[in-house]
Amino acid sequence: MKPCERIRKTSVGKKQVVALTGLALVGFLATHLAGNFLMFKGAQAFDSYAEFLEHQTLLPLAELGLLAFFLVHIVWGLKVFIENRRARPQRYAVEASTDAWPYAARWMGYSGVLTLVFLVVHVATFKFMGPEEGPEDSIFAWVMFNFKNPLYSFFYVGCMVSLAIHLSHGIKSAFQTLGVNDPRLTPFIERAGVAVALALTAGFASLPIWALTKGG
Amino acid sequence: MSGTLNVTLKIWRQKDASAPGAFKTYEARDVSTEMSFLELLDVVNEDLQKKGEEPVAFDHDCREGICGMCSLVINGRPHGPDNGKTTCQLHMRRYKNGDTITVEPFRAAAFPMVRDLVVDRGALDAVIQAGGYVSVNTGSAPDASAVLVPKHKAEEAMDAAACIGCGACVAACPNASAMLFTSAKVSQLALLPQGDPERERRVLKMLDMHDASGFGNCTNEYECEKVCPKEIKVSHIARLNREFLRAVLCGPEEAKASAG
CATH class of the missing domain: 3.10.20.30 (Beta-grasp domain)
Structure with missing residues (x-):
């Protein structure tokens, strides 16, 4: 069996692909958030950053790569999730967990699907609908216009909370799946994973909350 | 009292x-x-x-x-x-x-019901039969100093070898995965010189049988570790994951061919 086929067919191989693409996507989220924070500097800073990105010749290539990472992570993650449902066709009458809060891990499939719904709405709003259809010819204004809609902001913040739950298990889990487990390192990875998840979520959610309360 | x-x-x-x-x-x-x-x-x-x-x-x-x-x-x-x-x-x-x-009873697709509280845990035996053994000739008992095993490795291998194959890990796993069981044997033999010659082939064959038996995928929830009567640690699952990566990425062609 060739390595690719082996990875595709073995449970551990599938998980390792999901883990690697997941960690890469966390990296993407961090850079995305750094860009978003320019909104706090005002319309000009944010708009010129957006324009700078749009004029990169390699942008379509980067977008395709990002799409591929998302697709692989989603498709293989769901595959693992569905296989796992099938492995226990009959559930226990008494469900007891040894964990105080086992839900982050149990909900990976659901929080993942919610994130996918968010992605579709998010890309549709900010990539395929533009400021030219909105009230003003500025991406900053278009973002603010959407964020000032309480319904949109509520959806946005809700999805970010779900993402935090997803990542609070996902990040530490990725390290274990890739074989990193060490009595000194693992407690740090587990705490850092939760911290990164919370920091990313707080960062992303801060913008719609800021738009709603302060009004930019 | x-x-x-x-x-x-x-x-x-x-x-x-x-x-x-x-x-x-x-x-x-x-x-x-x-x-x-x-x-x-x-x-x-x-x-x-x-x-x-x-x-x-x-x-x-x-x-x-x-x-x-x-x-x-x-x-x-x-x-x-x-x-x-x-x-x-x-x-x-x-x-x-x-x-x-x-x-x-223990509930898992891989453990068919027999009667009342009895299920067939033969799938665990199949996983061991697929590769949980040493088939190279280890000869007669060598000099104690001829086969060197560092103490920390001997202890870890012994911890893994404590698995009694009861299947509690499968029963506790929300995905009915037998990864703790499989990893205990893979880890035990990967840590010891006697297990080294077949380590790539072993992990691939045991994982193939694990998946084919209908066990789920491990999602690192660690319910298994807490119910294991022999307190096998999930660090063995991490070692199994490393053994898999090693076998796929740098294992000898022959090991891959025979496992396929």
């Missing part, structure tokens, strides 16, 4: 895999607190036989906590409420008078 207590048992009864199962309630009166949980079931069965009813089928053998034959999910936890214990080592002094105890 010895004494007696009354407990209500809700036990899963199922004639065979094709018949529908359901819980039946039994009242156990004047149960000695010194009884083990399996002895309680023995007493319940004696009463059932006296009444002309079918006794409850359950797996058991050594009753010393070392054979891996007893099973049971007791109030939602394989082998009952205590850490590092099999069901046969659980005693009725752990319960209070008037408690209701729900007893279910």
